[in-house]
Amino acid sequence: MAFSSPELNFHKNIGFLAFLPLKTKTSISLISGKVVALEILYRMVYNSLTAFGGQHHERIRYEQSLADAKKAGLRKGLYLGISQAFVNISLYGAVALIFWYGPYLARIECWNYDAGVVMIIFTSCLFATNSISMFIPYIVAFIDAAVAGAKVFAVIDRKSPIDYTNHTNNQPHVVRGDIELRNVTFNYPARKEKKPVNYLLFSFYIIHLESL
Secondary structure (H helix, E strand, C coil): CCCCHHHHHHHHHHHHHHHHHHHHHHHHHHHHHHHHHHHHHHHHHHCCCHHHCCHHHHHHHHHHHHHHHHHHHHHHHHHHHHHHHHHHHHHHHHHHHHHHHHHHHHHHCCCCCCHHHHHHHHHHHHHHHHHHHHCCCCHHHHHHHHHHHHHHHHHHHCCCCCCCCCCCCCCCCCCCCCEEEEEEEECCCCCCCCCCEEEEEEEECCCCCCCC
């Protein structure tokens, strides 16, 4: 147990740091592929993509968007296999150490150790090390939660520069209710090259009825 636990904890931390960027990259690539697939379906239904022979080009685009996810998935599987192999090496190394050092103590220090004590220690260390090693593969679940919740918690913790409860800032004496938008630009994270809203200029007045 003393032989394997520090190494397992060290390897757990290294594995978490290695899996986290790979999982993030895989998620971003899969989202990009989903966006391409939805765009293809939209074109097939509304823009007659099939009629103009664009299937091959769109298939290449879809495969390229998933190439990064494939590479990250292969690397993640490799690291996970190495982690599991290290766990098994640590587990059975501890078993071998117990079977070698236990009989040695029973022969040399027979007044403190006997075969029964060796078996009790062996069983305890085996179950303890096995219990520690069982949670190693489930680190991926914590990584998934960290990737999914990182941006959500970032939005929750973000402080808006507009705070109506802060009375120390400058406040207008008269509020009419008019709203004016100046140079508003927006794009989706997975489609940064396309901007649905680009330098929007618009004004909403309190006494007018506007329609978009």
